[in-house]
Amino acid sequence: MQRLLFFLLAGLFILPACSRQSRKSPHETVEGDNVKVTYGRPYKKGREIFGGLEQYGKVWRTGADEATEITFEKDGTFGGQPVKAGTYTLFTIPEKNEWTIILNSQLGQWGAYEYEEHKAKDVLKIKAPVKQLSEPVEQLTIRFESGNMIIEWDTTQVAVPVSTS
Numbered sequence: 001m002q003r004l005l006f007f008l009l010a011g012l013f014i015l016p017a018c019s020r021q022s023r024k025s026p027h028e029t030v031e032g033d034n035v036k037v038t039y040g041r042p043y044k045k046g047r048e049i050f051g052g053l054e055q056y057g058k059v060w061r062t063g064a065d066e067a068t069e070i071t072f073e074k075d076g077t078f079g080g081q082p083v084k085a086g087t088y089t090l091f092t093i094p095e096k097n098e099w100t101i102i103l104n105s106q107l108g109q110w111g112a113y114e115y116e117e118h119k120a121k122d123v124l125k126i127k128a129p130v131k132q133l134s135e136p137v138e139q140l141t142i143r144f145e146s147g148n149m150i151i152e153w154d155t156t157q158v159a160v161p162v163s164t165s
Helices: 002-019 113-121
Strands: 028-033 035-039 068-072 074-077 081-083 086-093 098-104 122-145 149-163
Touching: 028 122, 035 074, 068 122, 081 113, 098 113, 098 149, 113 122
Parallel strands: none
Antiparallel strands: 028 035, 035 068, 068 086, 074 081, 074 149, 086 098, 098 122, 122 149
């Protein structure tokens, strides 16, 4: 009986730990004016990123591991569209010349694997032009500068105007 109790208690602690997805990339939270983004930061490691590792026309979690989250502390605008204060999952659809940026209200997603199940919860979609960089950025970087959220990786940069009230 004691042995059975031991195995049951051990199972309660060991199984949940084994079933969790594990992080493989470093993570960071960056902040702008009343906006913050939490994301996984994968490395290029000599790979072709857009059009290779991240396929054109396919929804991407905009980072590594769990889907990237963006939090607006106040109501504002994102890419010129109104957005309410709150936390959203940030997805992108990279294309060679333009990206679609998506804010989705379903939190806690791992990657973009379940995006299709939750796309009815999209809050907004905007388009942003791609700028080609002369030097590659080794590690995915999201930063805020001059009223824009900037996403950079490899030789690709996308800027989205962001403001809060």
